[in-house]
Amino acid sequence: MKNKFSSFIDDLQKIITDACEKIDGKSKFKKTHWKRNEGGGGMTMVIENGNVFEKGGVNISKVYGKLPEIMAEQLKLNDVEFFACGLSLVLHPKNPMAPTVHANFRYFETYKDDLLIDQWFGGGMDLTPYYLFEKDAIHFHEVCKQVCDRHDENFYKTYKQKCDEYFWNSHREEARGIGGLFFDYCRPNKKMSINDWFLYISDLGNSFLDSYVTIIERRKNLPYSPENKKWQEIRRGRYVEFNLLHDKGTLFGLKTNGRIESIFISLPPKVQWVYDFNPKKNSEEQMLIDVLKSPIKWV
Amino acid sequence: MKNKFSSFIDDLQKIITDACEKIDGKSKFKKTHWKRNEGGGGMTMVIENGNVFEKGGVNISKVYGKLPEIMAEQLKLNDVEFFACGLSLVLHPKNPMAPTVHANFRYFETYKDDLLIDQWFGGGMDLTPYYLFEKDAIHFHEVCKQVCDRHDENFYKTYKQKCDEYFWNSHREEARGIGGLFFDYCRPNKKMSINDWFLYISDLGNSFLDSYVTIIERRKNLPYSPENKKWQEIRRGRYVEFNLLHDKGTLFGLKTNGRIESIFISLPPKVQWVYDFNPKKNSEEQMLIDVLKSPIKWV
Numbered sequence: 001m002k003n004k005f006s007s008f009i010d011d012l013q014k015i016i017t018d019a020c021e022k023i024d025g026k027s028k029f030k031k032t033h034w035k036r037n038e039g040g041g042g043m044t045m046v047i048e049n050g051n052v053f054e055k056g057g058v059n060i061s062k063v064y065g066k067l068p069e070i071m072a073e074q075l076k077l078n079d080v081e082f083f084a085c086g087l088s089l090v091l092h093p094k095n096p097m098a099p100t101v102h103a104n105f106r107y108f109e110t111y112k113d114d115l116l117i118d119q120w121f122g123g124g125m126d127l128t129p130y131y132l133f134e135k136d137a138i139h140f141h142e143v144c145k146q147v148c149d150r151h152d153e154n155f156y157k158t159y160k161q162k163c164d165e166y167f168w169n170s171h172r173e174e175a176r177g178i179g180g181l182f183f184d185y186c187r188p189n190k191k192m193s194i195n196d197w198f199l200y201i202s203d204l205g206n207s208f209l210d211s212y213v214t215i216i217e218r219r220k221n222l223p224y225s226p227e228n229k230k231w232q233e234i235r236r237g238r239y240v241e242f243n244l245l246h247d248k249g250t251l252f253g254l255k256t257n258g259r260i261e262s263i264f265i266s267l268p269p270k271v272q273w274v275y276d277f278n279p280k281k282n283s284e285e286q287m288l289i290d291v292l293k294s295p296i297k298w299v
Numbered sequence: 300m301k302n303k304f305s306s307f308i309d310d311l312q313k314i315i316t317d318a319c320e321k322i323d324g325k326s327k328f329k330k331t332h333w334k335r336n337e338g339g340g341g342m343t344m345v346i347e348n349g350n351v352f353e354k355g356g357v358n359i360s361k362v363y364g365k366l367p368e369i370m371a372e373q374l375k376l377n378d379v380e381f382f383a384c385g386l387s388l389v390l391h392p393k394n395p396m397a398p399t400v401h402a403n404f405r406y407f408e409t410y411k412d413d414l415l416i417d418q419w420f421g422g423g424m425d426l427t428p429y430y431l432f433e434k435d436a437i438h439f440h441e442v443c444k445q446v447c448d449r450h451d452e453n454f455y456k457t458y459k460q461k462c463d464e465y466f467w468n469s470h471r472e473e474a475r476g477i478g479g480l481f482f483d484y485c486r487p488n489k490k491m492s493i494n495d496w497f498l499y500i501s502d503l504g505n506s507f508l509d510s511y512v513t514i515i516e517r518r519k520n521l522p523y524s525p526e527n528k529k530w531q532e533i534r535r536g537r538y539v540e541f542n543l544l545h546d547k548g549t550l551f552g553l554k555t556n557g558r559i560e561s562i563f564i565s566l567p568p569k570v571q572w573v574y575d576f577n578p579k580k581n582s583e584e585q586m587l588i589d590v591l592k593s594p595i596k597w598v
Binding site: 030032046048055057171172233237240241244245254260261264265267268269270271272273274275276 | 471
């Protein structure tokens with residue numbers, strides 16, 4: 001499974017970055033291979049200053065070795081080795097009418113005395129608009145639901161809710177975005193073998209472009225004002241707050257001594273913190289906030 | 300002591316904000332009173348879009364009530380009430396040649412069954428330049444040392460080192476800035492009564508303007524290029540990383556349900572995250588990094 005999933009994410013990285021370069025039409029992804037002292041490494045692919053993408057990363061990491069102590073405590077395990085690999089992507093479009101998207105597909109194994117003792121998948125994808133187009137939110141969630149329904153009719157409801165719970169900026173009492181799917185610790189069970197989980201997550205990975213390309217094509221050339229751009233940069237501040245205060249993926253990267261520049265590729269290119277900025281009543285900006293305060297059932 | 304220190308910081312807030320408005324010559328501080336549901340509140344004073352200060356906050360908070368659980372665990376205390384008050388300031392100048400400054404002066408009490416069981420002071424001040432002028436670093440540290448030496452000849456060495464240790468961006472293996480002073484849990488002991496500590500911290504508070512005004516006056520009108528500004532905004536990203544990943548003051552604010560907009564006033568106005576940005580060899584930007592990698596003895 002390790003090799004199977006590993007080669008799946010390698011292919012997916014190529015497919016997604018090729019598609020993004022085509023959409024962008026100007027910038028190309030810059031590749032960086034990196035090694036982790038304790039074992040493993042990754043391949044970071046970054047696009048910057050494009051026509052469409054102001055900044056984006058589609059990163060693969062494959063790390064292994066002794067399970068870092070802080071994680072061992074969390075998982076209540078002693079003297080254990082681990083292997084983890086995943087693809088993680090964040091795309092920050094230039095146009096404030098186009099949403100930021102994040103996706104992650106990951107696989108984890110633990111071993112004791114060279115024997116596999118546990119294995120699970122995790123991941124998901126979610127959308128962070130700066131201006132809300134209901135049509136886009138519905139499209140994104142429909143793709144998520146269609147994938148889920150092909151594997152288990154309860155998945156969409158469960159993982160949509162987990163996504164709303166996870167991407168919650170508790171200190172602001174608002175969601176980071178309009179959600180999508182989030183799942184973790186997907187272990188073999190009576191209904192799903194580890195290969196069934198692989199089929200589910202790879203189906204989702206292969207559907208990522210369907211979910212996002214339609215939206216970015218609709219929004220990438222819309223006109224916008226400096227005020228729209230300012231609003232985008234302020235909202236990107238919330239993105240930073242979530243990733244540095246709450247995101248477990250970021251903390252996992254830091255705890256496992258991952259490559260900082262690869263971990264922080266998720267951080268938006270230009271960000272503003274304006275004191276006590278409040279959108280006007282009934283404005284489009286306020287409508288977004290209202291939706292983020294109480295997550296919506298999109299499909 | 301509660302009332303004495305409380306009224307000291309009220310006066311200091313006025314003195315510092317008056318001085319900053321004079322230096323700025325354009326923007327005025329905006330005042331916001333806020334209340335904390337669980338007890339207490341604060342007075343936030345914010346300056347934005349000035350001639351000199353792009354953003355700054357000089358905030359007072361006075362909060363009390365039941366000690367929040369997470370803190371009770373940390374301090375190994377059960378069923379305890381607390382009172383905390385302090386002045387916290389951050390000034391982010393527009394000119395990249397001028398450094399950001401941070402200072403904090405705070406007092407803490409805990410009670411059990413209405414009886415005072417513990418009391419301490421904490422605080423300090425530190426400087427974060429984007430371009431290094433040794434003269435400025437030396438001046439700032441000299442003021443710090445002079446204050447310390449008036450109270451105990453060991454203070455400067457001890458608290459300078461604590462500052463270097465505290466404002467350490469461990470994930471980057473570099474200091475946030477060029478340091479200053481940091482102290483905490485300053486309790487009455489054989490050498491220092493609680494009033495001696497008050498005299499020390501109020502001396503430092505009263506010296507803040509001496510330490511910073513000289514520097515900002517020297518740098519506020521220096522010419523700079525768009526590249527200098529970009530570098531400042533990238534370095535401000537490190538400031539955000541420290542405050543959201545490592546700073547205990549920020550976490551204390553969040554844990555005690557402080558006012559978000561007051562806590563986050565420390566976050567810089569405009570910030571950039573550029574992938575894998577590395578200054579040129581022997582550039583002024585690289586010289587700064589070199590100093591941040593291994594803190595220097597300035598006086």
